[in-house]
Amino acid sequence: MKTIIKSLSILFLVVIGLSLNSCVKQHFDVPPSNCDTLDTIKPNITIKQLKQMLPLSVDTLKIEDNLVICGNVISTDRYGNFYKELVIQDSTAGISILLDQTYLYTMYPQGQRIVVRLKGLYLGRSHGVIKLGSTYDDNGVTRFGRIQGQEVIDQHIIKTCQNQDVEPILITMDQINDDLLYRYVKLNPVEFVDDELGTTWANPYADPPQPVNHHLVDTNGNEIIVRTSGYASFAAEQIPEGSGEFVGILGKYNTDYQLYVNTPKELDMTHDRFQLPLNIMKDFSDGSLTSGGWQNIALEGSVNWTYQSQSGNPPGCAVAKNYVGGSHVQADVWFISPALDLTQAQNPVFNFDNAHGYSGDWLRVYYCTNWDGTQGNLLSANWTLVQFNSDSSNTFWVWKNSGDIALPKEQTVYIAFRYTGSTTDGMTWEIDNIHIFDKK
Amino acid sequence: MKQKLFLVLGLMFLFSVGFSQTKIIGKVLDQTNSPVVGATVQILSTDISTQTNAQGNFELTLPKAGEYQLLVTATGFIDYLTQVKVSQNQVLNLGNIVMQPIELNQDEAELEVSQDEVSQEELGEENISGLLHGSRDVFLSAAAYNLGMLRFRVRGYDNMYNEVDINGMPMENMDNGRVYWSLWGGLNNVTRYRTSYLGLERNDLTFGNIAGSTNIDMFPSKFRKGYNVTYSLTNRTYRQRLMFTYSTGLLPNNWAFTVSASHRWSQEGYIPGTFYDAWAYYIGVEKQLKRHSIVMNLFGAPIRRGKAGATVQEVYDLVGSHYYNPYWGWQNGRKRNSRIAHSHIPVLLLTDVWNIDDNTKLTTTLSLRGGVNGATALNWYNAPDPRPDYYRYLPSYMTNEESAQIVADLFATDSSYNQINWSRLYDANRSSYEVIENANGIAGNTVEGYRAQYIVEDRRYDQREVALASILNKTIKDNLKVDGGFLARYYVTKDFKKLVDLLGADYWVDVDKYAERDFGSPDSAQNDLQIPNHIIKQGDVFGYKYDAIIVNSRTWAQALWSLPHVDLYGAGYLSYTSFWRYGYMKNGRFPNNSLGKSKVNNFFNYGVKFGVTGKITGRHYVVVHAAYMTEAPTFMNSFVSPRTRNDVVDNLKSEKIMSVDGGYYLRAPRLKFNVTLYYTEFKDRTKVRSFYHDGYRAFVNYVLTGINTAHQGIELAMEAKISSALTATAVGSFGYYRYTSRPLVTITVDNSSEVLAKDKEVYVKGFLVPGTPQTAASAGLRYNSAHYWFAGFNVNYVEDNYLDFNPERRTPEAVAYILPGTEQWNEIIMEQKLKGGVTADAYFVKSIKFRQYLAYLSISVNNIFNNQNIQTGGYEQLRFDTQTQDPNKFPPKYYYYYGRQYFINLSIRF
DSSP, X not given: OHHHHHHHHHHHHHHHHHHTTOOOOOOOOOOOOOOBTTOOOOOOSOHHHHHHTSOTTOSEEEOOSOOEEEEEEOOOOTTSSSOSEEEEEOSSOEEEEEBSOSOGGGTXXXXXXXXXXXXXXXXXXXXXXXXXXXXXXXXXXXXXXXXXXXHHHHHHEEEEEEEOXXXXXXXXXXXXXXXXXXXXXXXXXXXXXXXXXXXXXXXXXSSSOBOEEEEEEETTSOEEEEEEOTTOTTTTSBOOOSEEEEEEEEEEETTEEEEEOSOGGGOEEEXXXXXXXXXXXXXXXXXXXXXXXXXXXXXXXXXOOEEEEEEETTEEEEEXXXXXTTEEOOEEEEEEXXXXXXXXXXXXXXXXXXXXXXXXXXXXXXEESOOOSOSTTTXXXXXXXXXXXXXXXXXXTOOEEOOOEEOOOOXXXXXXXXXXXXXXXXXXXXXXXXXXXXXX | OXXXXXXXXXXXXXXXHHSOOXXXXXXXXXXXXXXXXXXXXXXXXXXXXXXXXXXXXXXXXXXXXXXXXXXXXXXXXXXXXXXXXXXXXXXXXXXXXXXXXXXXXXXXXXXXXXXXXXXXXXXXXXXXXXXOOSOSOHHHHHIIIIIGGGTOOGGGOOGGGEEEEETTEEOOOTTTOOXXXXXXTTXXXXXXXXXXXXXXXXXXXXXXOSSXXXXXXOOTTTSOSEEEEEEEEESSSOSEEEEEEEEOOSOTTSEEEEEEEEEEEESSOSSTTOOEEEEEEEEEEEEEOSSXXXXXXXXXXXXXXXXXXXXXXXXXXXXXXXXXXXXXXEETTEEEESOEEEEEOOEEEEEEEEEEETTXXXXXXXXXXXXXXXXXEEEESSSOOOOTTOGGGSGGGOXXXXXXXXXXXXXXXXXXXXXXXXXXXXXXXHTOEEEETTGGGOTTOOEEEEBOSEEEEEEEEEEEEEEEEEEEEEEEETXXXXXXXXXXXXXXXXEEEEEEEOTTOSBEEOBOXXXXXXXXXXXXXXXXXXXXXXXXXXTOEXXXXXXEEEEEEEEEEEEEEEOSSXXXXXXXXXEEEEEEEEEOSOOTTOTTSSSEEXXXXXXXXXXXXXXXXXXXXXXXXXXXXXXXXXXXXXXXXXXXXXXXXXXXXXXXXXXXXXXXXXXXXXXXXXXXXXXXXXXXXXXXXXXXXXXXXXXXXEEEEEEEEEEEEEEEEEEEEEEEESSSSEEEEEEEEEEXXXXXXXXXXXXXXXXXOOEEEEEEEOOOTTOBOOSSOSEEEEEXXXXXXXXXXEEEEEEEEXXXXXXBOOGGGGXXXXXXXXXXXXXXXXXXXXXXXXXXXXXXXXXXEEEEEETTEEEEEEXXXXXXXXXXXXXXXXXXXXXXXXXXXXXXXXXXXXXXXOSSEEEEEEXXXX
8 A cells, every 4th residue: 555655656746747847838829910010012103004004016014113003902712703813903993913823812802902012023915904914934935824923922912901891983884994994893773684584693514614794784775794704603593683783893805895793792683673775676687587576477478578698788687579489479478576565665766777679569667556466467456557768769779777767655566567569570678777766 | 348337437527526517507587577588698708608498597517616707698688797606516596587678769659650641632641550579589679670760561561460469459450450559659668578479470379460460468567666767868759758667566465556657748859840749657457366367457648749741852852851841830939730640549458367277378358448539630611722832832833934933942941831821821711701591401590700711620530449358378288289269349430520720710611612513502512411501610520420330259279289399380260350330420412321320341251370390400490381361351441431421342352361481590609590581462452542533623532452462572680699799680671572463443433422433454563562661681780898888880771662653643544645665654654662771870778776776878879870861651642634644743742761860768777
């Protein structure tokens, strides 16, 4: 017993002795944020001035002077729509910086104020848009591209200790121009065009995932492209169906302006959809006679209105003629618009270009408000004949616009182009650019 | 006739008068009171010598009376030198001479640590065991001390073919078959008494295994009575060590108690960023009754240490050191390691030794073990890879020359780039505010806060085991010994992971980021459909949770028949193994195949071995052994992806092992020599790995079956007493271990179990088995001074160690469209040899006696000439760019042998 106590007490003393001076510390404290607290580097040019440094004729320019810009980060790659690209803006303009690093939001989150030391970087024009980056070697050819290496990025991009929520500026579609490129903008009210409803932001299930262009339209009918990458985390979600506020970053691809969204969470498109102003143009540029809801009904004979690619104003128009296989045939064929709801328009009118040749029945143009849409009741509806301008010289194929023709502000209005011909004669009529709109 | 008889008698009388009956007798024992057989006893400065017999007894006849120096030497023990004074015709009985084993401070648990090797995608650690030491065999001792650190594995066998028992109870981890010496790391004093057997040698207490077996005798009554305090200073994984042991020895009331405790620690070891904090405790109680000895041994070794990892040569070259460690980074002025290994698995062994009669002994041990075992690592969600040596962060990835130079310059010197940048991880978490709807599967439950992009998680594989082993040893006649036994074990590993540090964020969401990307439905991304959108806070279990349950029972028997010139023995075993998985989470990708009990896998195995020892004379022996065994595949190599589902490898088979060896031994007073030849074949092995496959652009499970290897070679060992004080030793192992089959590989997508390739041939026939030097040699000199010190040095040589290769690179897909024999073809296909080399070690040991205190001071220096270029191991990355087919895109990772190391040890006994 004594030995047990003796040995245990020695053991106890030894353990104490072992613990002293032999501790291995393991607890770690949260480190502070990594930013330049002293604000040592100050900007000396604006982003607008920086972009002006690149002449139109030059595609790549190395910045040799000790220039510094400052701006807030407005893009985020957290949701996958931006990739290896950081967009910043100051009060004058915005610019995209190409960086070879993923998940940039973890280092430069939205709102982060950064300072960029430009010396050694390159301005480059990429599909018509000025960006900031560097060069890389592509099998012996030097190309404009991303800045590589976090060590290098850290030499140019310095985080300040300021992080502020950046508000997007409210603009209208008419205001869109190059000065607004890579700025954080807001459009309100806008909505996605009708035929795109029910589609997803992009196509993530293709191999590889595919981007998709959608179109936003404002109350005046102006449209702009919204482009989304197939790698976006929200790519499989449906685009918003309502109207309201769209927030994104303005970009451009060659001549087309496009908007990029950070995340659908920044949008508020939950209001009821608005009616677009009346503006229908049937110009046959898509090669289709009936696209847009137009229809061809032959009441008599086998002659139809057809799409013709050689004629037109410009080429691509609808044609009706009854000279078939060397002789004239009996014909009565109607080219009818989709049902038009003109109740919201103030001054609905339509006009069209036309050309003709040969002799025979003149083209008859009507509108109607009480047709039920069936072929059987076509003739029994009340069709109002309208006058239209046409070429009066005896020269064939001279294109002339019809002039504006007023339409009634009814709910279901149809416009029809009726071609007739007999077995003895018949003209050839070409129509193009049927424009139905609200004349203000 | 009568005259001749008188002459003979007269001569005899003369002889008996002229050559006196002056003798010295004694008995040589080791620390456990077992006889030391074959120890050389000699009188210095004379030719008089003899060897101890099977009972440890010796007898020396001296020419005349006087004072002499008597020296006792035996392999594995410190030389014993004493002065004797003999009178004329006296028979001086020296009594029991107890020999001290040589312990040159080798720490097997440390050998495990210094060779950290984490498989590519963190599926588990490969630990090598310490090698067998405490062997009387010259070859084994040298192999353990001198070549162990250089990753030499005897005959190239994997660690799992070694059996280590304590009091007859096998101690390996049943899920992977390996022995982890760290289970009793730091308890050197109570694990010192052991016997090791190489290869197929007969072991009293077990059938053993192909590579050999070790018995550790843990009996408080056998431990040296008194106190033993040891303090060590070193520069390897830990820098200081303090060990304490107190033993009562066998008390008059037939009780014996022993307690032992130790602490090994360092703030930073040889490799930067590695800390070490290991404790150990032991309590042993023994009661000896008339025929029984009942022992209770309880021990545990809680350890926490920071790990070191391998990296590519480009990084070693950039930072200018072969000891770069990618796992750590600075945080608030201190080094923080992201990979911390920790374990504490206490073991309780209850043993009863029943001496039924003088010839029969029954040893029964009940073992219980249970504890915690795991390692931490970083995990990340939608954020950049936090590993500083990720290939995209290296200058070789840049295509702008100027940038590459800036990156190279800064990477070389700035630890915010060449080590983990913890600040950036916290910053990322601070930028990540998110709202989670329907959190924890509760409709309408919204959680807001900073969602973690980076976390530190603890990957656990806690163990529990209950086992019973019973061994009968019986001597039937003087020359016939039979042994036999029964073993039953029930073993469970609880695998799961826990979130340890949110790194400044508020929560983590338990979803699989790859599944989120690959599949549309939120369901498939869930790791547990029972709790969708599970919000994880610090301390919560997440990701995966399953048990690996393994049940095994074995009976064995052996017989040893000793004839005057031949010893014959034969042994056999029958074993039954059963294992299955039990899942606790319903994985979203495998909802019908992850929760609950899997199919049970059963294996019936057997083995036989024979040995013949021919004793040509007392000095010359010839030995031949042969064995054939089958072994069940391990759990880890049977389940395709146990973290997600219950699927097992198709057509699971037991592996078959055939081995034969033969050797010649010489034991002369001044020379010990042996040469052994061996040939071993392994057939039908299975191996499962997981990694990201660039060709399929997915995480895959890679299952290799039909792996056959052959190991053959020659082992040489020699120990020569050049003079009374000088001993020379030399050992050499020249092996040829290679693959003898083309394994078949089946590749499945980890996320969906879609089969990408089935039973495709991997062209590695003839490839050398990687991971151990196939050529190894060590030679040394030891000087024993009469003034109670000895010193010596060794020169070691290792060569022909091969890089662990990527099997996928040896398939037709990897070399598609490349002409055979071209440079690119060779680069992809050929096996790479690691750099070997020469090292030298020196040591000095002195014993000092002061009153009742006996102190041992030992100083050893390893790798005196600081050779930092020996690659002890390495692996080809499993990722291979199928587009460019350039193997240098994901180059191999290497481990290097430490430079100059020292170990200073002072132990005091009283």
